[in-house]
Amino acid sequence: MTNREDSLLQCQKLLKYTFKDPQLLKTALTHASCAATHKDSNERLEYLGDSVLGLVIADYLYNDCPECDEGELSAIKGSIVSRQTCNRIGRKLGLERYLSVARGISPLPDSMVANLIEAILGAVYLDAGFDRTKEFAVNLFNEEMESLKVVRDSNNFKAALQNWVQQHMPGVAVVYQTLDEKGPAHRRCFKIGVALEQRTFQAAWGATKKETEQRAAENALSALLGQEPPYPDGDH
Numbered sequence: 563m564t565n566r567e568d569s570l571l572q573c574q575k576l577l578k579y580t581f582k583d584p585q586l587l588k589t590a591l592t593h594a595s596c597a598a599t600h601k602d603s604n605e606r607l608e609y610l611g612d613s614v615l616g617l618v619i620a621d622y623l624y625n626d627c628p629e630c631d632e633g634e635l636s637a638i639k640g641s642i643v644s645r646q647t648c649n650r651i652g653r654k655l656g657l658e659r660y661l662s663v664a665r666g667i668s669p670l671p672d673s674m675v676a677n678l679i680e681a682i683l684g685a686v687y688l689d690a691g692f693d694r695t696k697e698f699a700v701n702l703f704n705e706e707m708e709s710l711k712v713v714r715d716s717n718n719f720k721a722a723l724q725n726w727v728q729q730h731m732p733g734v735a736v737v738y739q740t741l742d743e744k745g746p747a748h749r750r751c752f753k754i755g756v757a758l759e760q761r762t763f764q765a766a767w768g769a770t771k772k773e774t775e776q777r778a779a780e781n782a783l784s785a786l787l788g789q790e791p792p793y794p795d796g797d798h
């Protein structure tokens with residue numbers, strides 16, 4: 563067995579999927595920088611996989627989230643199929659070890675690892691069809707979808723925001739900033755906003771710091787999921 567054949571077998575074990583046509587996986591793992599011809603690279607599979615991923619996740623969410631309207635479904639889908647998510651899943655599995663690239667490309671850019679996930683999905687689709695690809699994709703993205711379910715279903719938005727950040731921005735601290743206070747001591751109102759590194763989110767007003775931090779967290783979560791923040795930050 564050649565090193566390349568052994569590598570393909572190891573990759574399939576990681577993916578928990580065995581290809582009927584291993585050549586499809588070989589192509590998915592071949593970057594354009596070292597492909598003999600354009601058709602030998604994974605770029606066409608990446609193009610296909612991008613569309614396949616969007617469809618299988620949309621189909622899954624449509625059936626799994628009957629209470630969500632089209633705006634909520636689009637926001638959840640957008641977060642799941644993002645390049646950031648694909649890169650994170652690829653690196654968590656260690657798939658970048660199996661990608662053939664030209665010498666000198668190191669470390670691999672995040673976009674290249676994200677493209678690899680899409681190329682693999684395109685390869686699975688050609689190898690097994692829609693139903694099997696949906697099962698494969700749901701298993702691959704299951705942790706991301708479960709994380710978003712926690713966000714969607716939780717009334718504790720501070721906990722939900724912390725969970726989202728741990729999944730999507732590991733190592734980043736969630737900082738609550740008190741931006742303003744108004745009113746007498748017995749009827750104090752607070753304006754609080756959330757910051758994640760250099761990014762800040764729409765602040766919110768509330769009657770207690772505890773309540774206002776929950777509102778600020780919900781504003782931040784909404785923005786991260788592509789939705790309108792529910793609480794205004796104008797003068798109270």
